[in-house]
Amino acid sequence: MAFINLDARCLYTVLICGLFNCISSFNVEMKVNPPRDFQIIDLGYLGCLYLQWRPPLLLDNFKECSVEYELKYRNLGGERWKTIITTKLYYKDGFDLNKGVEAKVHTLLSECTNGSGFQSSWSEATYRTHLEGNLETKIQDMNCIYYNWQYLLCSWNLSSHVPLDTNYHLFYWYDGLDRATECDKYIIFNGKNIGCKFPYLKSSDYKNFYICVNGSSHSMSIRSSYFIFQLQNIVKPLPPDHLALTVKDSNDIDLKWDVPKGPIPARCFIYEILLSEDNSTWVV
Numbered sequence: 001m002a003f004i005n006l007d008a009r010c011l012y013t014v015l016i017c018g019l020f021n022c023i024s025s026f027n028v029e030m031k032v033n034p035p036r037d038f039q040i041i042d043l044g045y046l047g048c049l050y051l052q053w054r055p056p057l058l059l060d061n062f063k064e065c066s067v068e069y070e071l072k073y074r075n076l077g078g079e080r081w082k083t084i085i086t087t088k089l090y091y092k093d094g095f096d097l098n099k100g101v102e103a104k105v106h107t108l109l110s111e112c113t114n115g116s117g118f119q120s121s122w123s124e125a126t127y128r129t130h131l132e133g134n135l136e137t138k139i140q141d142m143n144c145i146y147y148n149w150q151y152l153l154c155s156w157n158l159s160s161h162v163p164l165d166t167n168y169h170l171f172y173w174y175d176g177l178d179r180a181t182e183c184d185k186y187i188i189f190n191g192k193n194i195g196c197k198f199p200y201l202k203s204s205d206y207k208n209f210y211i212c213v214n215g216s217s218h219s220m221s222i223r224s225s226y227f228i229f230q231l232q233n234i235v236k237p238l239p240p241d242h243l244a245l246t247v248k249d250s251n252d253i254d255l256k257w258d259v260p261k262g263p264i265p266a267r268c269f270i271y272e273i274l275l276s277e278d279n280s281t282w283v284v
């Protein structure tokens with residue numbers, strides 16, 4: 001008798017727990033549909049990608065709710081997801097196209113009940129550019145400097161693992177250009193492109209600047225390299241103008257200079273002076 005009672009109570013508990021689990025997961029996951037047709041779209045902007053989706057089909061009892069989307073994305077293999085909450089149906093950001101991209105989005109509903117909100121399961125998408133050629137065929141040691149906040153110059157070294165007929169080409173894009181544009185003034189060494197002198201760049205600061213250097217050869221595929229930076233972070237100012245040194249007596253030396261010419265405001269500069277009396281020890 002005692003045994004039977006115990007069994008029945010256990011069974012009852014199991015049933016209640018099972019039912020409860022089912023209700024709570026039904027509220028959180030099942031009822032709200034995820035966004036539809038989630039896609040990662042590459043319009044050829046060398047790393048600026050659009051993540052876009054269509055609204056979920058909503059059941060009648062959610063019609064009153066306010067709808068938001070939580071979007072998470074990262075480069076493949078990256079540690080941290082970037083998280084965005086938006087009411088829009090797209091988002092755009094810059095990605096490192098040397099790697100793939102993964103992203104997911106789900107629907108968030110709020111203000112439809114007095115309790116907590118609802119969320120859907122995730123819609124997921126991944127993207128990878130078609131990377132041909134093996135890693136050794138990439139350019140080496142890319143270096144870009146924005147001289148005096150006026151002239152952008154990039155240079156690179158050739159890979160030593162490519163056929164003799166290989167040449168490289170640089171393309172760039174930033175928000176404001178219609179399409180990815182090829183460098184029109186290469187720096188050439190022994191018939192090969194080893195750098196680019198950019199033209200005047202209009203409204204190009206404080207936004208992502210995207211570069212792709214790809215290559216071609218008749219006998220093998222050459223791996224493309226992608227870069228993203230912001231121009232104001234790679235500025236190298238000119239040295240001060242008109243440096244003049246006046247020796248008044250052995251204890252009194254005047255050093256004067258002018259602010260370097262160009263678009264950088266005088267208040268942005270600080271100067272460093274190196275002094276030596278005997279050419280062997282220098283003082284800062």
Ligand SMILES: *[C@@H]1O[C@H](CO)[C@@H](O)[C@H](O)[C@H]1NC(C)=O
Nearest residue numbers: 061111112113114115116117
């Ligand atoms: C939430 O809704 C339930 C059922 O509609 C109602 O009984 C309850 O009073 C509400 N609570 C609040 C805090 O509005």
Ligand SMILES: *[C@@H]1O[C@H](CO)[C@@H](O)[C@H](O)[C@H]1NC(C)=O
Nearest residue numbers: 044169171180212214215216
């Ligand atoms: C190099 O990249 C540009 C811009 O994306 C593209 O138009 C061109 O076809 C590419 N060239 C090669 C050889 O892959």
